[in-house]
Amino acid sequence: MTSYGLLNGVLMVLLLLRNAAPVLDFAWYPNATSRDPASFCFVTSVRECPVKLLDASDGRLRASYKIVDHRERQVAPHSLAFNPLASKLYCGFEDAIEVFDVHVPGEGTRLRTTPSKKSRDGLKGIISTLAFSPDISSGLYAAGSLNPSSSTSSNIAIFSESTGEVPVMFVGDDHQDGFGIRSSCTQVMFNPFRPYLLYACFRRHDTIYCWDLRGDLGSPIQTFSRSGEANVKRNVIETNQKMHFDVDLGGNWLAIGDEHGDVSMFDLSSPDADNVEEVVLPPRRDISPTLKYHAHDDTIGSVAFHPLRALLLSASGSRHFESTLASTSDSSENEESDVEGNEDVVDSELVQQERQLGVKKRRAKLQPAVVDNSVKLWDFGENSSTALPQ
Template sequence: MDTTTTTTWTPPTYDVSKPPALAHTASLSPDDKFPHNFARTVKWCPDGSVALAQCENRSFQYLDLPPELLDLTLSQTTEAPVFTPLKSRTIPQAGPILDFLWYPRATPHDPASFCFVASVRESPVRLLDAHDGRLRASYKIVDHRERQIAPHSLAFNATAQKLYCGFEGAIEVFDLTCPGEGPHVLISHLLESGLISALTFCPSYDPSYSLFAAGSLSPSSRTSSNIALFSEDTGGKPVGWIGDVQASVMQLAFNPMKPHILYGSFRRRDEIYSWDIRGNTMIPVQIFRRNNGSKRLESNQKLRFDIDICGNWMAVGDQNGDISVFDLQSGASEEIPTEDECESEKTPTMKFHAHDDAVGSVAFHPLRSLLLSGSGSRHFSLGEENEDPCERRDISILHDSDSSDEEDSDASGDEGGAEVHVKRRLRRPEPYVLDNSVKLWDFQ
């Protein structure tokens, strides 16, 4: 008698009728040299076994997650091997981190695939081993002055064989199996003047959808767009233009289950726009508004959104510490939009307070009904009443002194011999963080 049992995975479902439960709160490793550290971006490994944070202190850190999360994730796979703990929670880098991306097939149970690419300022693109942080390969981008250029956006193609890197006015394409310098792919002159701040590939394997979108940090004008569609077959020649939003592109993403729907967020814009690339791409089909009213965001910080694996829900944070969840299926039409069809605005299906600082990144778990959120932003004190007393000191000097300090002082008055007080800063002001926690939310 055959007693073999098989495990069937079912897509995660999200209960948005009530706020999610806080399942776990993770903290970053302490850094004495950078006490105001916070996570800028958090991303799950593609199999959901570990989560990696890109931190302000120029390091990558693995998050401490509940052991039962890993156990349940592994139980949903067949014959999962024994997981070996990571050697270190922190992977320091030599410079500020601009972007990072997991290898699409990465899993700690396959050492060869367990890796990610990182873009570090003034350095080649690095392929790092996710187990111990060692360098596997590097991919150089060198400009005409022989300077190392670090891309601001990274994307793998559909087959995960090529890496696309966006930087100032161009996209560099690398074959992962051939480290070194890759072919230089120039894009249209309408985007050459701006930094390529966002790249995303269409998730369909259909040859008719072998497309990727690129967005520029330079705001679009009334006569041109800063989002272009490209095909791997045509190289650097755009096959289409998207949107007329006159703002800097922050993030682009296709719907995982509807590869014809593209979403985009912009700097200092509260809205997230969506376009149907089958129809008129200059008119958005839906606009997702986080907050009521027309108040603009006051921060230039990139607030990343994420879409769940089934393409049903989109989550995004704001600078007030709230997370908004939008229903992507409600009001969406499968028909190709007509030329005169107007866009529809959508409000959050659910909104809850998650942190006491800006929510810079959210990430849906690929297998379970979980959402990871990272909080933190740089704040500076305004006015002397909020400053640390040790940052300034009073120095009494004579106005008629022969010292060179007289020229640098901000003393007022013309009478000689008058004693004045000069305030000088002992050290540069450091930013502070209101909330640098990373939280795990359960939607079941």
């Protein structure tokens, strides 16, 4: 994991932490800042390891929170989220959410999102994303699952801290009019300024969906298409990689990248995107990007707005096996041609023996090729429109 910082408008690496296994998710402590050393920390989930609370200044371990399954194995959650008061840490994994007291390391309280694996009720599958409502008094948070929505239930649910594991409501469960997102939910997020609006994106889907929690939750009130086309429900993204979006602190802009290295920005304050006065069943609106530009030469896995400045951070990187596969196939064809050309020279008995024993030549293991794994900082201030790549 790498921690970045700004120094005179330039993006710099502040801390580099290496882990023994892949990082599944991480989350900053709410309102973390280097000016307050106590709050300058974050939690990270590493495969087959406890959840670790790390100091962002030097990387030292502050606390650890362990999740153990019925086989006494360490479980690493796929999603992490602090509640608005920063007193609880919520960790999502298969069919459950573990809740920890931040100030009491150790074991937590397990909330079952479904009664059992055979049951059709509740939220089933790996809880891949968690997001709390900015409205502290509501105590609501959204959870999304990697299991695609079925004909009987949705893969997005709203929970309350006061009610525990019983879902308050499900989102996007209207299948009567043909709507139903049969795909894994990769991210959910509330609008910071209008907490009744919930956004969600799905794996291999071009569109971001928005629901109004004050009205009908069966169908979305807004859809944001990166391709700029209406009714793109059937448009499929080629990669399975997760692509996270972000909404700025004022709730006016939504940004997301795509597999082509383009960043799409949607104006949430425009008349087409603002449904504040229309509470009951507003018409569904397909919104196109206000701004779209080429940022990287590879898939953009994540974007993030600066909380106080007009800056956008974008990170790219993906695994590519095409070039390696082509070179490997060429080399294997050359090896086979060499063998065929030398069959007359090699002892025929040795060749027959190898064929009988099923001896096969070793082939090089396919390794992913790097196209563009970079981080860029985009300045959208009035006097600047440049990018600072790192």
